[in-house]
Amino acid sequence: MIQETPVKRLCKTHNIITVNGQYPGPTLEVREGDTLVINVVNRAQYNATIHWHGIRQIRTGWADGPEFVTQCPIRPGGSYKYRFTIQGQEGTLWWHAHSSWLRATVYGALIIRPRENKTYPFAKPSREVPVILGEWWDANPIDVIREAQRTGGGPNVSDAFTINGQPGDLYKCSNKETTAIPVKAGETALLRFINAALNHELFVTIAQHKMTVVATDASYTKPFTTSVLMLAPGQTTDVLVTMDQPPTRYYVAARAYVSGQNVAFDNTTTTAVLEYDCGCASDFGPKIQPAFPAALPAFNDTSAATAFAAGIRSPDRVKVHENVDEYLFFTVGLGLFNCKPGQLCAGPNNNTRFAASMNNVSFVFPQTDSLLHAHYYKIPGVFTTDFPAYPPVQFDYTGQNVSQALWQPVPATKLYPLRFGSVVQLVLQDTSIVTPENHPIHIHGYDFFILAEGFGNFDPKKDVEKFNYVDPPQRNTVAVPVNGWAVIQFVADNPGVWLMHCHLDVHITWGLAMAFLVEDGYGELQSLEPPPVDLPMC
Template sequence: MGSHHGFFLGIPFVLFVFLGFMLFPAEAAIKKYKFDIQVKSVSRLCHAKPIVTVNGRFPGPTIYVREGDRVIVNVTNHAQYNMSIHWHGLKQYRNGWADGPAYITQCPIQTGNSYSYDFNVTGQRGTLWWHAHILWLRATVYGAVVILPKQGTPFPFPQPHIEEIILLGEWWHTDVEEVEKQGIKTGLPPNMSDAHTINGKPGPLFPCSEKHTFAMEVEQGKTYLLRIINAALNDELFFAIAGHNLTVVEVDAVYTKPFSTQAIIIAPGQTTNVLVQANQMPSRYFMATRSFMDVPLPIDNKTATAILQYKGIPNTILPTLPQLPAPNDTSFVLHYNNKLRSLNSPEFPADIPLKIDRKLLYTIGFGKDSCPTCVNGTRLLATLNNISFSMPQMALLQAHYSSIKGVFKTDFPDKPPKPFNYTGAPLTANLGTSHGTRLSKIKFNSTVELVLQDTNLLTVESHPFHLHGYNFFVVGTGIGNFDPAKDPAKYNLIDPIERNTVGVPTGGWTAIRFRADNPGVWFMHCHLELHTGWGLKTAFVVEDGAGPNQSILPPPNDLPPC
């Protein structure tokens, strides 16, 4: 990561979360948390380093709520960076003001100021998460959100003995904002992280990290629920436990048809709940995570480990490593993702839109801009339909709600302006990449099918796309160019997986469907922070409906100014 240690100097950024609300009443309640964002020195990988934290903790605190609860999180910013917090996967019905992406739904919380995120948890249960949604600050500002089912509603799978949160992350020895600035200055991809982490710790495979290993104790014969979250900035990750199978029961806070696997693949932004049975010979076993990368780009092949330890086994027993898929094992990833199916039970139905009002095709590509001060005289950028998104100076939701002109246009094209052989030979052709704050306007309650198509502009690569404000159904995926005449016939319209973040395969496509029943301005972007920074993002303006509860709620009084 280079030798420059750009430590966070300046006022701490503090998030306070009080976790004294573990007894849940039978009916909906108001859960209040305080997030204090501060700079705290955290010792990892041989030396301590000041980082931006929430309540002085890394990772940040877990928010526990029940389905139906109202949540109020007061965020106070004492860092030298502007801040915003996104509640990833929470639908925020009519309430984009609580969604969090900076300059999309709100202006950021400036140093010394506060903002209260006030939202209801309706019709969702499971594992989600929260993270900073400005610059690269989510490298250290993140934590889990656990939504328990309504009182008296059991899980649709065997009740676990205990559950554990497993947050997968990345670690830089230097100030991550300096890393980001270095990339912008040079026009090249910035340095990769120095380590991966499990619950903030890299594990004993890294030097000087003996003390920095997460361990989970289990008892023979019992079943455990792991709530796994990929909080890494730029890496899709494999995860496995030596000697133990994982039974997948939920992704992105949606129950799945259970299936057993030796490993999972999880993209940045995604969550996966698995059951693990402690049914092996009592010993110590490594959990491990490392990157998936199936294109000839520099691979971040560092393995982070944690320990699953049976009760009574001494720490002197050396753990064994699991068999993770090869770093470029595309077939494992495609096969695994194909096994993900919605539970689609009477209690948890899959309401897939069958009649589609609006069909969209968005191509994902890379390009170059002239940059005389950059290393190669050019700067890398990323595009959707050949448009690299320009961030506005004020929040798009505020501009939309108050009918302020000139902040954005609603002329984002429904399909690429120039069709071509998207996944053919590597393309360096200049298709006239444009820059702009261009959004797509969607009628309230209309049904949308969006095909995300990877292209070979400069290089193919896999991309995890996250849509704010919605879940969607992943009705189809394939390698090569999407064929509108043949591919829809192969869609799964019975039990497709429902989620909020989906991987678009390298050199392939993914088709998603959703009903636009949540009015507001909703961000959609690649969850690889590098690509988002290069412009791989856009937003949907979903119009108000005619009904009394079908329009955007008024903004809160403490909404941060720009």
């Protein structure tokens, strides 16, 4: 149940939107192959939907959740039963609201274990702990984004980062509630990190402990050992940690990775504490000050972020295609709208409003119908299928002298149509318009292989030599490097309408999104199921 709940953080009590009164919301623990039926009842005063981030939703796009894409919102007082089956995915995913900025507080973990008779591809850990990174606003996040939309300026930043809903003891009034992770000396624990923050990529370290990455975005990886993780919003990372240090208290700490230039930042740090079972964590007597991680990178450390991404590999040889049906090239980046008479214009120079785009199209969410419903019933006028495969003109994407014409994207609801089963290879190219920035791009309904990443302008001749056709990582969200590019590949084998967007919510608000329309294949098993009877309508 989506409802309003009073919660005390940073010295003050606020009413926030929660699920079942919990913040973070309840953890769903399921097995691969399970069918989930989740009845969502909206008792809040806002429209709401829930998205099951990373779930493939094969033929069940109606349960995917983004508002005005696969369903209209659940109105206050309404409800909707999400029904889907988990097929071929194991590891950590999560769920979150997909309506305005409601996901600031409406999110939780979704843990998928192997089927009953199957095991992990690593020794069974003695404990498993979801560790959800988030962001806390003293203000109501919905008011924050509404105000930014009204003025055209940038929204206020959050007041704290959080781990499992708690800012931790480096923030005011947060000491006693710091998230504790109890462990035993000598054991190996599986920590399931999720970045649920609204607008920030985050570095994570644990004082004096190494982490062995075994999965990202519910795809297993070749185990690799590191002392720093970087998670973009939307991403998950499962790590094994062996408690091999002297038994005491150790910080698990996270702070922002800020890739944009000239972004003032207050590098505040959220903490949880690994507490060895040693009596040192007892509530009686003074607590021992935890050891602080030596390795937490500076907030602008792009090389630490890049190094982590480069370490992730699929466990074995995977099936990638050298013969591709659709070569696509999408720019991702910010832009500006010129002010119209009567508009507030708090963007740069006080005569613009912030915008963002892919291939210079700034995505407009429809209001009268969902894209999927309009597609299924062939209702005209809701969208067009002419999203461009390439940018309107080629330019020096990461250069300083970008033509002013490209600063103003075209607002539209454009989809890119894909034939069922086609092999899609997509270059995602960051632009330096307004400011270059690392953009975490997430595709609904699909996992993809990241063939390569790099800096500068993608060079189709030279950069293909960097493509990993052997063991590229499989993910649902790729952090496209600042002033750089990433190349991804997937097979369009899931019919429906699938949103692709930057997972920094401020950028979705500004239009950094598009959608693929994947046609049905042959026969029932390659076709979208009919809509559920309780599908919310506009």
